Amino acid sequence: MLKTLVRGALGSVLSHLPLRTALNLEFLIFHRRLPRLDRPETFNEKIARRKLIDRDPRMPLLVDKIGAKSHVRELLGEELVIPTLWSGERFSERSERMWAYQYVLNASHGIGTNLFIYL
Numbered sequence: 100m101l102k103t104l105v106r107g108a109l110g111s112v113l114s115h116l117p118l119r120t121a122l123n124l125e126f127l128i129f130h131r132r133l134p135r136l137d138r139p140e141t142f143n144e145k146i147a148r149r150k151l152i153d154r155d156p157r158m159p160l161l162v163d164k165i166g167a168k169s170h171v172r173e174l175l176g177e178e179l180v181i182p183t184l185w186s187g188e189r190f191s192e193r194s195e196r197m198w199a200y201q202y203v204l205n206a207s208h209g210i211g212t213n214l215f216i217y218l
Contacts, residue, residue, distance in 0.1 A: 107135055109125070109128070111130050118151060119136070122134070122136070122150060122151055125138075126143070126144075126147055130143060134147045155171060158170060164205070164207040165183070165205065165207055168180050168181075168183065184196075184198055184202060186207070191205075200218065201215070201217050201218075202216050203215050204216065
């Protein structure tokens with residue numbers, strides 16, 4: 100909970116800074132060093148550089164899991180998209196979610212946050 104609040108506050112502060120400054124500061128906070136944006140070597144540096152130089156307007160849509168599924172659905176059709184049973188801010192009580200098969204809870208705000216539910 101605290102980590103989420105800190106990230107939210109940090110995002111608010113960073114959004115008011117010039118992009119290069121914000122990227123450097125964010126990288127410094129999370130990696131404890133400045134990125135080599137002119138000649139990136141690590142994967143994280145390459146991602147930071149891409150944020151700086153690749154201003155493709157489709158990128159925000161495609162990095163959002165829910166938005167990307169909607170985009171794929173529009174382009175390629177419903178049959179190629181794994182169904183979403185639920186999305187939202189708060190998960191409903193267990194008695195209200197009576198899904199009759201196994202499913203995966205996947206947070207859209209990060210990676211490695213999957214929870215596999217086996218019945």
